[in-house]
Amino acid sequence: xxxxxxxxxxxxxxxxxxxxxxxxxxxxxxxxxxxxxxxxxxxxxxxxxxxxxxxxxxxxxxxxxxxxxxxxxxxxxxxxxxxxxxxxxxxxxxxxxxxxxxxxxxxxxxxxxxxxxxxxxxxxxxxxxxxxxxxxxxxxxxxxxxxxxxxxxxxxxxxxxxxxxxxxxxxxxxxxxxxxxxxxxxxxxxxxxxxxxxxxxxxxxxxxxxxxxxxxxxxxxxxxxxxxxxxxxxxxxxxxxxxxxxxxxxxxxxxxxxxxxxxxxxxxxxxxxxxxxxxxxxxxxxxxxxxxxxxxxxxxxxxxxxxxxxxxxxxxxxxxxxxxxxxxxxxxxxxxxxxxxxxxxxxxxxxxxxxxxxxx
Numbered sequence: 486x487x488x489x490x491x492x493x494x495x496x497x498x499x500x501x502x503x504x505x506x507x508x509x510x511x512x513x514x515x516x517x518x519x520x521x522x523x524x525x526x527x528x529x530x531x532x533x534x535x536x537x538x539x540x541x542x543x544x545x546x547x548x549x550x551x552x553x554x555x556x557x558x559x560x561x562x563x564x565x566x567x568x569x570x571x572x573x574x575x576x577x578x579x580x581x582x583x584x585x586x587x588x589x590x591x592x593x594x595x596x597x598x599x600x601x602x603x604x605x606x607x608x609x610x611x612x613x614x615x616x617x618x619x620x621x622x623x624x625x626x627x628x629x630x631x632x633x634x635x636x637x638x639x640x641x642x643x644x645x646x647x648x649x650x651x652x653x654x655x656x657x658x659x660x661x662x663x664x665x666x667x668x669x670x671x672x673x674x675x676x677x678x679x680x681x682x683x684x685x686x687x688x689x690x691x692x693x694x695x696x697x698x699x700x701x702x703x704x705x706x707x708x709x710x711x712x713x714x715x716x717x718x719x720x721x722x723x724x725x726x727x728x729x730x731x732x733x734x735x736x737x738x739x740x741x742x743x744x745x746x747x748x749x750x751x752x753x754x755x756x757x758x759x760x761x762x763x764x765x766x767x768x769x770x771x772x773x774x775x776x777x778x779x780x781x782x783x784x785x786x787x788x789x790x791x792x793x794x795x796x797x798x799x800x801x802x803x804x805x806x807x808x809x810x811x812x813x814x815x816x817x818x819x820x821x822x823x824x825x826x827x828x829x830x831x832x833x834x835x836x837x838x839x840x841x842x843x844x845x
Contacts, residue, residue: 512831529798534602542605544660546592549601550583552662553679553703560699561683561692575687582682597671603760606767607744608657612740613797627737627746633722635791644718646745649713666712676700676707714759717749728781736786739793747790754780755822756829765828769794769801772812772825779821784814 525533534542561576586592625633631643649666656662665672678701684693709715726734733752738746744766754760755776757805765772777787788810795803827835 498814511634538602538605538609541609541657542602545601545605545608545656547583548656548660548662549665549675550586550592551581552665553675554582554683556703557676557679557683557696557699560702561695564695564699565692576683576692577643579686582679582686584677585682585685594674597674600668600671600760603763603767607748607763608653608745610767610797611742613740614744614793615796616740616742620662620743625652626741627734628741628743631720638723639720642716642723645716646713646720649711649716650745664711665707667709668712669707669709672707672709673704676703713745714763717745718753719758720746721749721753724750725753728754730743730779732782732786735782736789739790751776751780755825757825758832761828761832766794769798774809775816775821775824776815778813779818779825781818789812 493505513727558576558579562573565573565576592598626642631639632647634640636641652662652664652666663677667675677700680696684696687696710719724734731750735747740751746760748763748766751757751766752759755762757765757776762776765776769791774787774791777790782790791806791810792803795801795806
């Protein structure tokens with residue numbers, strides 16, 4: 486075969502142009518990967534996700550996107566009963582949209598990832614906490630006792646938490662979800678992102694209207710009150726333990742490894758919303774110690790909570806906590822509540838104040 490340049494036809498030149506474009510794209514991709522590797526290398530260790538959290542977060546994100554996509558495609562197929570079979574098949578058998586959403590950068594949304602990372606860490610903490618022996622907390626778990634309460638409001642609230650925990654456990658055991666259990670605002674964003682990605686696969690067509698309609702129906706059917714976090718806060722408000730009872734309730738919830746209940750009862754006692762209280766518990770440190778003292782908990786209960794969390798998270802320094810215990814116990818409940826007062830403000834108000842401060 487001749488290699489004379491005169492033998493190059495238009496097809497070969499087009500292929501060469503494609504080769505050049507691919508090579509340039511590969512160079513850009515290599516630069517981006519290097520920049521990301523450098524950024525990751527210089528991150529402080531306490532800012533990095535450990536391998537277990539990273540894997541669990543990936544499974545959670547995959548399952549949540551898949552749940553929304555599965556629901557939208559099912560609704561669209563049911564709504565397209567009068568359409569031709571080819572159109573229905575394209576809706577039903579489209580490629581999963583997760584890679585498209587990841588590649589687009591939409592899933593890097595700060596609020597979405599903050600919720601998913603916190604939720605993942607909470608779910609992992611359940612398995613990592615040391616369980617107390619039955620002779621310390623009773624043969625039946627706190628939640629089981631509350632579900633058997635003579636007060637029907639308490640029993641119903643406890644059963645709702647049990648049902649929500651069971652759904653959440655399904656993700657951990659099978660990597661599959663039937664509901665996202667996202668807050669309403671995040672659910673709204675995700676549904677429209679998935680709907681747009683499905684529509685992109687189909688191209689402009691009569692299916693546009695159908696996809697928009699089923700997305701609206703899916704949003705109308707979403708009830709954020711079914712979330713584990715919401716159910717736990719309702720139970721805490723229904724039980725409403727008095728300060729003298731709170732230490733026992735928290736000790737039993739912690740011994741049962743009911744992290745959601747620990748967060749909810751502490752949040753209820755202090756008037757702090759679940760998401761904020763969850764972050765305080767997961768991060769540990771000074772804000773948590775102030776929260777425990779602000780809730781009126783004694784030195785022994787603060788020590789129990791602190792030691793349990795240190796055992797569950799190797800990044801926590803148990804010796805440093807022990808050294809601080811006397812100083813923590815010296816803080817009065819009134820002083821602690823005063824220090825935490827800004828956290829009782831509405832989250833949007835706090836976010837607006839933080840944004841204004843950044844722009845000073």
